[in-house]
Structures are given as structure tokens and as C-alpha cells.
Amino acid sequence: MKVLLILLIISFSLTSSFSQKKDPDKILEDVKKTFNEVKDYVVDIDIKVDVDFLKVPDSKAKIYYKQPNKVHLESESFALLPKEGLDFSPLGLLEEKYTAIYEKEDTVDGNKTAVIKVIPLEDESNVVLTTLWIDEAKHIIRRVESTPKIGGTFSIELKYDKSGTKYPLPASMLFTFKVDKMELPKGISGEYNEKESKSKDKKRSTTGKVSVTYSNYKVNNGIPDSVFEEKKK
Amino acid sequence: MIKIINIELYKIFKKWRTYIGFIAIAVLVPIIQVAMLIEGEQSLDFMTRNLQQSFIFVGNLLNGYLISYLILNALTIHIPFLVALVAGDLLAGEATAGTYRLLITRPVSRFKLVTSKFFAGIIYTNLLVLWLAILSLGLGIIIFSVGELIVIKTSTVIIFARGDVFWRFILAYGFAALSMSVVASLAFLFSALVENAIGPIVSTMAVIIVFVIISAIEINIFEAIQPYLFTSYMASWRLFFDDPIDFAEIAKSCLILAGHVLFFFGLAAYIFKRKDILT
Numbered sequence: 001m002k003v004l005l006i007l008l009i010i011s012f013s014l015t016s017s018f019s020q021k022k023d024p025d026k027i028l029e030d031v032k033k034t035f036n037e038v039k040d041y042v043v044d045i046d047i048k049v050d051v052d053f054l055k056v057p058d059s060k061a062k063i064y065y066k067q068p069n070k071v072h073l074e075s076e077s078f079a080l081l082p083k084e085g086l087d088f089s090p091l092g093l094l095e096e097k098y099t100a101i102y103e104k105e106d107t108v109d110g111n112k113t114a115v116i117k118v119i120p121l122e123d124e125s126n127v128v129l130t131t132l133w134i135d136e137a138k139h140i141i142r143r144v145e146s147t148p149k150i151g152g153t154f155s156i157e158l159k160y161d162k163s164g165t166k167y168p169l170p171a172s173m174l175f176t177f178k179v180d181k182m183e184l185p186k187g188i189s190g191e192y193n194e195k196e197s198k199s200k201d202k203k204r205s206t207t208g209k210v211s212v213t214y215s216n217y218k219v220n221n222g223i224p225d226s227v228f229e230e231k232k233k
Numbered sequence: 234m235i236k237i238i239n240i241e242l243y244k245i246f247k248k249w250r251t252y253i254g255f256i257a258i259a260v261l262v263p264i265i266q267v268a269m270l271i272e273g274e275q276s277l278d279f280m281t282r283n284l285q286q287s288f289i290f291v292g293n294l295l296n297g298y299l300i301s302y303l304i305l306n307a308l309t310i311h312i313p314f315l316v317a318l319v320a321g322d323l324l325a326g327e328a329t330a331g332t333y334r335l336l337i338t339r340p341v342s343r344f345k346l347v348t349s350k351f352f353a354g355i356i357y358t359n360l361l362v363l364w365l366a367i368l369s370l371g372l373g374i375i376i377f378s379v380g381e382l383i384v385i386k387t388s389t390v391i392i393f394a395r396g397d398v399f400w401r402f403i404l405a406y407g408f409a410a411l412s413m414s415v416v417a418s419l420a421f422l423f424s425a426l427v428e429n430a431i432g433p434i435v436s437t438m439a440v441i442i443v444f445v446i447i448s449a450i451e452i453n454i455f456e457a458i459q460p461y462l463f464t465s466y467m468a469s470w471r472l473f474f475d476d477p478i479d480f481a482e483i484a485k486s487c488l489i490l491a492g493h494v495l496f497f498f499g500l501a502a503y504i505f506k507r508k509d510i511l512t
Contacts, residue, residue, distance in 0.1 A: 053388055053390065054284075054389070055389065055390070055392065055476050057392065057393070057394040061291065073291050075291050075292055077292055077380075077394070078290065078294065078380070078392055079290060079291050080289070080392075081288065081290070082287060083287060086289055151286075180287075
């Protein structure tokens, strides 16, 4: 694994060494600084889930966040989010040891961004590779593509217009991911005498989308740790 | 006619075996609910394990609706026995008691008599399903409160908003009542054939068990037979817990089941009308 990682780093270094003009660590440091302004926040969210095998009504919830990586989801009704989509802050990722490689310039929604690949160096890290599209003017992340050790690659697109806050927090997020289709034994599903799904689509995995709209941010008002402990009950 | 049905209902509810079904449901439903109160979280955790691998979710999924759904799933397979216990006794019971001849000497036509007995049997069946609905939904909501309903199928998971569930249960229980009416009609038909109530009860259960097994096994030869077995349509109440609901399939199932009710009753009435009453 380590040999593979080193080879990966060398290959990235070779391909990008000629075009590398910007310091990726500096760009990431600026982003960290910007996100560090947000010590905690509470935000109302509207969730829309679009996954082939999962039919969920649109829901409303509240997200509590506290640095560095405490997150709590709360809702009066049922609410569901992909695990990786709960926290969009880069602080968790950038707290670990990593190697950053500047790849190129790109445009996201008309905004000029620097594309930076981040390879975590710690064995315990859950992520193999993360690519960040960073708006250098505002020091915010506009797109993330990540490959975790377990599960498929996912991408997050963040939009910041009309977020109603001066902090670098998004107004909406589109989370796109690949997920394995579920196959439950009939004993659990209770479908003893129902026929198999008429669907001819036998692909093992499917692409899902979850869109989240954020509103009513309350930033740096202080959140007691008990809010997050409650979640672990 | 209503007077005769009332008399038949009085006769049904005069027998203690009539209450076996109500008592069985009254005992079983709270037992399941208490068990779910103690271990429901673990069961739900097991049911949603696949989902938990990719998603984080919050909300009250262990609620009265889920418990009622699980109970309805389990009991619709076993309630036919409780239905047959009474419906199989409606005509044959008169023979066993030696009251057949006395009964048909009354100034009521045989058709009216058999029809009123049949309606009384259907009313009992519907009351049994209503009792199940009241206990499982009512008690479930009192103990577990309401919430979103999670329905886990072999390849899909559907979560219904809490405001989108109750009407599905009403229709599902209505459909379950129709399914059980088919069982009652079949037991009634067998009851018209013999002079002893045990035979119709056992025969009805034997037919249901054989048909349910054939309906459940996915072998080509059985799959060819399945559309002709009424048991294949008895679980169609589950279609109300689908999104979108296949109303055409539900209507087809309703027509087939209602057709069976009419056929079994018609045959029972024909047999009873031509029957030599010797007891």
C-alpha cells in the first residue's frame, strides 16, 4: 500500500512539476484560515434524496457543528444524509498529515479555481485521495471529489450565493455518490410471496444524489458539548 | 333478511369458540408490542444495517405504524385459521347439533337462510380484522407514538412521511378483510358439504397451507399455476405500501378475490338448496 502511495505521489509530482506554479500548501493554509473563522454553527437544512433504491420524503433537519469535527444531525421527523455529506468543512481532512499537489486551474460555476489533490499520509486515514477545487479569491472550496478506502468515489458541489452569512458557509450542497444496491433476504423484507422486481437493471451499484439547502445560519454563538454527546447514546 | 342475519350473528356470538379469535389477537398483539418495546431497537438496527453503511439518519422509525405493519405481515398468514374456526361451523354446526331439520322447517327459504348465515360469517370475519386493526394500530400508536413508516423490500427501501401512512393502513386492512372473506367463503362452502364442523376447518386450512406454499416457491411449474391460486392475491394489501401504488394490480386482485367469494358462496348456496337434510 505504502509503495503504491509513493509511486502515486511520484507520478503526480512528475506530471505536474512542469506546470506547478502555485504553492498548494499556501492555498490550503488560506482555506484553513478562512474556515477557522467558524468555530461552531447551527443551520436549518432541507434535504432532497434521489437514490434509485431508496425512496425518502423531502425532509427538514438541523445540523450542529463545532470545531474540529463534531457534527450532530437533529430532526423532528425522519431525515437522512450520506455519512460523508454531513460535514463539508475541510478542517478534518487538513488536520491530518498530507501531501498536496497543485494540478491545474479550472472554472466552477464561473469562478476561477485551483485544483489541488490531497493525499493523506496517515495509515488511519479513511481517505485515499481528495481533489479540491478552491476559489483562490475567496479562499473557499467549491467542489470536492474524494475516494474513501471503503465505499465508492463521491463528489460535493458547494454554492455560496445567498447563504445569508458573512462566513464561508454554503447556501447549498449537491452530494453525488455511488452506492451498492441493496439485496435483502425475503425473511427480512417480508415479501414471501411477492415476485422479484420487474426492473431489468441488475447493476450492483447506482449513482445517488442528495441535495441540501442551508438556511438560517447561527455562527459562533457557542454550542455545548452535550449536544454532540447526546448523539452517541 | 336483516332479522335472520341478526339471529345468525346471535348464534355465532353465543358460541365461545367465536371468541377464540378475538382473544388470540388480544393476547398476541400486545405480546408482540411489548417484545418490540424491549428489543425493537435491535430489530430495527438489524433491518437497516445495509442502509447504515452509507447513510446517517435520525427520526422515530420504531413507531406504531412499523409495529402494525409487521403484525399485519405476520398475522394475515395465521388469521385464516381463526376465520375458518367459525365459518366452517356455520352450516355443518347445525348438522352436528341436530338442528338442521328444525331450522329449515321455519318459513324462510333455504336461499335466504344460507345467505343470512353467509353474511353473518362475513360480518364476523370483518369484525376480526377490525379488532386486529384497532388493537395493533391503536395500541401501537399509544405505546410507540407515530412516525415515518419504513418498508424494506428485497431491493428497495421506502420511507413514507407520517402524514402519508394512516390512509394506507385503512385501505390495507380493508383489503385484508376481503382476503379473509375468501377464506370464510371457502370454509362456508366446505361446511355445506359435510355434517361435521371439524372437516371444513381442517380442509380450509389444508387448502390455504398448500396454496400459500405453492404461491411462495419460485419454481417454473409453480409459477405457471400461481396466477390461478387465490392465495397469490391475498398479500396484495402490501401494494398499498409501495410508491407509486399499482392501483391496476390492486383492482385486479380485488376482482379476483371478490369473484372467489361469489363463486364459493354461489356453490355453497346451490349445494345447500339441493341438499338432503337427514339430521
